Amino acid sequence: MEQIKPQDAQFLYTETADNFNHITLLLNFDGPAEGEKKGVDYGALIKFLQLKLKPHPIFSQRLLRLPAELDYPYWVYDEEFEPDAHFTVTPLTVLGDWKALREEVCYLHSQPMDMHRPLWDITIFTGVNCNGSNKGGFTIVIRLHHVAIDGVGMVKLLASFASPISDVDESASLDESGVEEFSWSNAAGRAVKNRLRHSVDLGRTLLKSTDYVSDSARRFLRTKPSERPRVYPCRFNASVGGDKIFDVVSVDLKVLSALRGLHAGATMNDVILAICAGALRRYLEKHQELNSHSLVAWVPVNARGSGGASDTGNNLSAFTAPIYSNIADPAARLAKIVAATQNGKGGKSATGLLLSVTKNLPATEQYLFARAINATSAASSTCNLFVSNVPGPAEPISLAGHRLESLGGLPPLGEGMGLFIATPSYNGKLYFNVISTASILPDIEFFMECIEASFTEMKSKL
Structure with a gap:
């Protein structure tokens, strides 16, 4: 087991x-x-x-x-x-x-x-x-x-x-030698040990975070209320139902890579965020919902390392960052995003602390915490949308003699966070996969046009 x-x-x-x-x-x-x-x-x-x-x-x-x-x-x-x-x-x-x-x-x-x-x-x-x-x-x-x-x-x-x-190898089989069979007695004993271990690990995590918490509190008190970081709810921070919708557009990966040259230190992920921000700006502007506040994105980060751990299970970190959807010029927007993501990825953050805490919660508390998050839509206070980038195969691949032409992906949405833009790449193209619900994004075709227009506008700056 x-x-x-x-x-x-x-x-x-x-x-x-x-x-x-x-x-x-x-x-x-x-x-x-x-x-x-x-x-x-x-x-x-x-x-x-x-x-x-x-x-x-x-x-x-x-x-x-x-x-x-x-x-x-x-x-x-x-x-x-x-x-x-x-x-x-x-x-x-x-x-x-x-x-x-x-x-x-x-x-x-x-x-x-x-x-x-x-x-x-x-x-x-x-x-x-x-x-x-x-x-x-x-x-x-x-x-x-x-x-x-x-x-x-x-x-x-x-x-x-x-x-x-x-x-x-058609004769391949699972190597189950040494695999422990499940028994309720073993599970009960392990449950007691795990509760003690998780409690100790949680205490260590909180102790290590005291400096960060106190520094954050001091910065918060010194900052004017009008200048304190805040996530402003928008149409994407709605309850997520079962009416899922999806669409995808592709862009040339070489052009996307060239766009990094618009600002020193820009990564591919920064460029993707800038394009998404431009698309969101156009979309919200049409619906007369654009304001002076930037949207904030939750950005998952692969934590497997170069060697990679197991291919199964989850090994993710994340950070949140403003994507400056309130800035019209794409080059200026990219410059601000570069600074924001470098700050988000460097050192500790509230998002990182939250992930560290939840990784060490005992199971019962984890379950209750998850139910509370859903019941209160508390996740909507951390970001407005998800944006992820997972590089795929760089060369064309075939399955059983059939060449793969393109790919797409639909990750899950979170309660109170009803927009996910996933951007896998494959064979020279990057795919903007947009996942939402019909209630939240009723005109997804127009949103895809906004992504293409944002990419074209940014490309014109080269």
Whole structure:
């Protein structure tokens, strides 16, 4: 048995009745060119994917939760695991266009997962006519619960698919030697030890943070009320329902990289934030909701290190930063963002302290804390939106002989934070994936136009 980490549990405990914490990955494949052999052997494709997933224990394990959340849940082998039950092949509508595909993906992303079996499923949509220059393509949609994996882990999983089916060892099996079987007596004993350990670790974390807390208090008292940092609620800080929406636009990665030259020290992430801020400025201006205050973004950071830990589970840090949506000039906006993100990533912050504390909470307190956050929409006081950047494969990859044309992703939304802009990259392009709800962002097509216009405006400064 393997116990999940406190950070993993946050994605389990913060789910609501109509807002679920799974990641949805889109893999888009073009149809055959004229003169090429028609048709795809979906049976062989499913077999390929099953063999690729087989070495990863997470795909045959289910979560076992303890009564009253006395300790963090365990991953245990699902004795009733049937790989075929996790796969679905379904044709898209007759048109097979992007609108139809989006609607199907949004529907899937809005549905809960069966928490009594391994937390993943794969749907293959056939008859997709919008994945490239040819008709008859297909899209693989992978849903995997965030308790099991983060965005970086998903990209690593995708990269592991990139080998011919002949390279897959069909006799591969999980090495379960030395794996401790679950028992309630062992779990009870471990729960007592974990509560003591987490309490000690939490105390150490708080002691280490006393200087930061006192310095922050002094800075707060010395600052004029009008100049104190604050998150001003906007339309994106609304309750998140089940009416998820999604769209994506791509930009040239080389041009995006060149935009870093607009200000010394700018990173790719800074440029992405500046483009998002420009898009948000245009969008809010149209709706007469633009004001003099900057929006604040929550920016996840991969904490795995160069060696990377396990590909499963979560290993994230984060910081919040103003993105200066109140500044019209893109170059001036980028300069301010560079300073803000350097400050956010350097040293301690309130966001970092919060993450450190929650990583050391015992399970019961973690559960109660998550429920309180949801009930009060307290998260909306920390930021207005999420923006993440996870670099993907730089070169084209193929799955079972089929070349991947493009990709997309839908991360979960947080209660009170109803806009997520995820920006994975692949094969020379970066994809702005926008996830929200129809209630919060009813004109998502216009918002995508705002992203393209913001990119074009920034490019004109080169």
